[in-house]
Amino acid sequence: MSKIKRRDFLKVTAGVAASGALGAGTGLFAPDAFAQYKVTPEKGAKLRVLRWKRFVQGDEDVWAANTKKFTAMTGIDVRVDAEGWEDVRPKAAVAANVGSGPDIIISTMEDAHQYPEKLLDVTDVANYLGKKYGGWYPAAEAYGTHGKNKWVAIMMGAAGNAIVYRDSHVKAAGFDAVPKDLAGFLKLCQALKAKGTPAGFALGNATGDSSWTHWLVWAHGGKLVDAKNNVVINSPETVAALEYAKQLYETFVPGTLSWLDPNNNKAFLDGQISLTANGISVYYAAKTSPDPKLQEMTKDIQHANFPIGLDGKQRELVLVFPMMIFKYTKFPNAAKEYLRFMMEREQYVPWQEASIGYVCHPLAGYESSPFWTADPKVTPYRDCMKIMTPNGFAGDMGYASAAATADFIIPNMVAEAGSGSKTPKEAAERAQKRAERYYKV
Amino acid sequence: MPTPHTALTRALDNRNVLAALFLLPAAVLLLLFLTYPLGLGTWLGFTDTKIGRDGVFIGLDNYEYLWGDAVAQLALFNTLFYTFVASVIKFVLGLWLALLLNKHLPFKALLRAVVLLPFIVPTALSAIAFWWIYDSQFSIISWSLMRMGVINTYIDFLGEPWLARFSTIAANIWRGVPFVAICLLAGLQTISPSYYEAASLDGASDWQKFRYVTLPLLTPIIAVVMTFSVLFTFTDFQLIYVLTRGGPLNSTHLMATLSFQRAISGGSLGEGAALATAMVPFLLAAIMFSYFGLQRRAWQQGGTDK
Numbered sequence: 001m002s003k004i005k006r007r008d009f010l011k012v013t014a015g016v017a018a019s020g021a022l023g024a025g026t027g028l029f030a031p032d033a034f035a036q037y038k039v040t041p042e043k044g045a046k047l048r049v050l051r052w053k054r055f056v057q058g059d060e061d062v063w064a065a066n067t068k069k070f071t072a073m074t075g076i077d078v079r080v081d082a083e084g085w086e087d088v089r090p091k092a093a094v095a096a097n098v099g100s101g102p103d104i105i106i107s108t109m110e111d112a113h114q115y116p117e118k119l120l121d122v123t124d125v126a127n128y129l130g131k132k133y134g135g136w137y138p139a140a141e142a143y144g145t146h147g148k149n150k151w152v153a154i155m156m157g158a159a160g161n162a163i164v165y166r167d168s169h170v171k172a173a174g175f176d177a178v179p180k181d182l183a184g185f186l187k188l189c190q191a192l193k194a195k196g197t198p199a200g201f202a203l204g205n206a207t208g209d210s211s212w213t214h215w216l217v218w219a220h221g222g223k224l225v226d227a228k229n230n231v232v233i234n235s236p237e238t239v240a241a242l243e244y245a246k247q248l249y250e251t252f253v254p255g256t257l258s259w260l261d262p263n264n265n266k267a268f269l270d271g272q273i274s275l276t277a278n279g280i281s282v283y284y285a286a287k288t289s290p291d292p293k294l295q296e297m298t299k300d301i302q303h304a305n306f307p308i309g310l311d312g313k314q315r316e317l318v319l320v321f322p323m324m325i326f327k328y329t330k331f332p333n334a335a336k337e338y339l340r341f342m343m344e345r346e347q348y349v350p351w352q353e354a355s356i357g358y359v360c361h362p363l364a365g366y367e368s369s370p371f372w373t374a375d376p377k378v379t380p381y382r383d384c385m386k387i388m389t390p391n392g393f394a395g396d397m398g399y400a401s402a403a404a405t406a407d408f409i410i411p412n413m414v415a416e417a418g419s420g421s422k423t424p425k426e427a428a429e430r431a432q433k434r435a436e437r438y439y440k441v
Numbered sequence: 442m443p444t445p446h447t448a449l450t451r452a453l454d455n456r457n458v459l460a461a462l463f464l465l466p467a468a469v470l471l472l473l474f475l476t477y478p479l480g481l482g483t484w485l486g487f488t489d490t491k492i493g494r495d496g497v498f499i500g501l502d503n504y505e506y507l508w509g510d511a512v513a514q515l516a517l518f519n520t521l522f523y524t525f526v527a528s529v530i531k532f533v534l535g536l537w538l539a540l541l542l543n544k545h546l547p548f549k550a551l552l553r554a555v556v557l558l559p560f561i562v563p564t565a566l567s568a569i570a571f572w573w574i575y576d577s578q579f580s581i582i583s584w585s586l587m588r589m590g591v592i593n594t595y596i597d598f599l600g601e602p603w604l605a606r607f608s609t610i611a612a613n614i615w616r617g618v619p620f621v622a623i624c625l626l627a628g629l630q631t632i633s634p635s636y637y638e639a640a641s642l643d644g645a646s647d648w649q650k651f652r653y654v655t656l657p658l659l660t661p662i663i664a665v666v667m668t669f670s671v672l673f674t675f676t677d678f679q680l681i682y683v684l685t686r687g688g689p690l691n692s693t694h695l696m697a698t699l700s701f702q703r704a705i706s707g708g709s710l711g712e713g714a715a716l717a718t719a720m721v722p723f724l725l726a727a728i729m730f731s732y733f734g735l736q737r738r739a740w741q742q743g744g745t746d747k
Contacts, residue, residue: 004669027560027674086706087704090492090705092707094492097492097494114492114494114708115494127707161567162597162730172509201690203689204599204685204686204688204689205685205686205687205688205691205702206523206686207686207706223609232528253577253578253602254577254594254595254597255577255578255595255597255599255600256577257597257599257600257688257689257690258575258577258599258600258602258605258687258688258689259600259603260595260685263576263577263578266578267577267578270578270579274579285577312541399491399494399709400706401709402708403707403708403709406702406703406706406707407512407702407703407707408702412512412690413690415688415689416689416690419689419690421602422692430511433511434510434511436710437506437510
């Protein structure tokens with residue numbers, strides 16, 4: 001077993017030396033860094049992995065194939081269970097609480113910050129991967145580290161989120177592309193509405209697809225908490241954002257208040273809306289569909305990043321996936337090896353490709369993967385983690401940020417003000433009160 | 442000195458020991474799976490426990506917060522409204538259906554089986570069907586009405602707060618009516634036909650037969666059925682979770698769904714437990730009402746109510 005391991009190790013090292021030109025300086029300390037990282041999996045190790053159930057088939061297939069490859073190379077048996085992504089989170093919390101369960105859980109958002117003391121220190125793996133692949137994006141570091149430079153989770157990546165639109169409809173409305181500024185974006189949505197090809201964004205209690213409401217608030221300078229975790233959502237900036245939301249809501253297709261995660265996908269693929277925010281799954285569904293109508297639509301689908309905020313910064317919220325090893329595992333080294341293996345270029349990029357970039361990489365070195373530019377339509381998803389802002393912005397992540405996000409405070413506020421059921425001022429006040437509860441120490 | 446063998450036999454001869462022995466399995470089951478979780482839930486409601494982290498006792502803090510929390514207040518209102526409207530309609534429809542099915546109809550057995558269908562289909566599945574029926578873009582109802590020229594925009598079943606409340610109530614009624622109907626039907630069949638014959642001889646009208654024979658004799662069953670129906674409706678979770686997740690604007694959040702959202706998705710186990718515990722007094726009140734209000738009426742024993 002160890003012979004195979006060493007050979008594999010050498011192969012990897014050689015591969016990196018060859019591609020040393022990738023990131024500035026990687027070539028310099030690379031061999032040294034790799035020499036430092038070496039763990040030997042425990043004898044007879046067996047791993048149980050719990051992950052979220054795939055959104056696109058390619059993800060599941062190649063993840064399984066990579067796992068099989070890992071087993072073939074190391075002899076470590078790995079069982080991967082998948083469950084609906086919203087169910088993984090409570091399970092992970094329970095596993096942390098009772099101290100038994102899967103060795104590795106691939107969950108969502110700031111889970112690693114909720115019980116960092118229950119998680120295995122994976123700083124060595126993180127440093128190794130970071131050095132080898134051009135460094136972690138700031139958001140990946142924010143979600144993966146707890147305390148200074150201590151990594152408690154390896155980021156698998158994030159389910160990108162971007163504007164999905166019908167190119168021909170945007171052109172018919174008099175725009176070449178989705179405007180980069182907020183005012184222009186509103187004008188586009190108004191023009192789309194006038195043409196009878198409206199936009200639609202989820203405003204129900206949609207766990208994933210309501211994240212655009214965070215962008216809306218951040219883009220106008222509003223934020224839930226300041227850097228010291230004081231709740232500051234009731235601010236003139238938020239009210240401005242909500243005034244904007246009101247105007248934007250008027251351009252939506254009817255029914256968005258009831259929309260949960262799948263609604264905008266369905267409405268878009270049926271041609272009822274021409275612009276929405278979503279992962280790449282809409283495009284993937286159209287592209288892989290045998291239906292000629294959808295094949296035709298595939299050509300017309302385009303993607304764009306969200307408009308830039310008033311402060312000139314791009315701030316978007318996407319769904320990140322931390323891979324956590326729990327301290328109770330009997331095989332910490334084997335688990336670390338598994339994570340390292342899955343994140344290596346040989347496995348990671350084909351897996352990413354199979355899901356046409358559904359999961360955006362957390363490592364800068366993977367930006368240059370050719371498939372991101374081979375089909376220009378997927379390019380906007382490439383930078384999702386690069387421009388991502390953590391959901392705890394501008395404060396820390398932990399129980400409070402997780403609870404505030406799970407309670408839909410921001411989406412509810414935007415829905416209340418947007419639909420006119422509350423004035424922007426009232427909606428902001430209500431959000432302030434709700435958030436203060438969670439941020440109370 | 443008695444041998445162990447005889448001691449055992451003697452003990453088993455003792456009625457009290459034997460009774461305790463027979464009760465033991467049931468008692469263990471109840472304690473383990475009912476009393477313990479209930480007690481733990483109540484206790485958690487007085488702590489600030491988070492998922493994955495133990496909490497400390499904080500007294501009534503959770504309840505104080507929930508009392509002033511706009512979303513919790515709304516959930517309480519929604520729950521009471523949902524339970525009241527759905528239960529009343531379920532009762533009326535259920536009784537009506539039971540009376541119909543009690544008549545001699547062709548294909549009686551088949552009809553009775555069909556009526557049970559909505560109750561047999563798992564809630565989560567029927568909820569998904571309703572989700573499509575109410576969809577803001579693909580609703581079959583909206584589509585049909587559009588085709589018939591009755592409306593010109595799709596009905597926003599789950600997007601408008603009051604409409605969403607009534608839509609979820611309709612789905613709950615659809616699911617709950619069979620239970621009420623079948624139970625009441627069973628009750629109707631226990632009423633001896635001789636009462637009706639006697640009433641006919643006295644010249645009672647159909648309404649009088651219903652009012653003075655059927656209803657009084659059915660009341661004990663009604664009390665039990667409606668207690669269950671109210672309890673099920675009050676604690677409904679699946680339907681709302683699939684249809685709306687409590688939206689739009691939290692207008693369909695029930696206490697059960699909000700409790701789940703706060704406790705499991707949000708991680709605030711203590712607060713969620715407090716919300717769940719806050720449901721208990723309402724449920725107890727419903728049980729008390731049916732017990733003292735409906736089951737102990739003197740007129741059932743031939744007396745008059747004071």
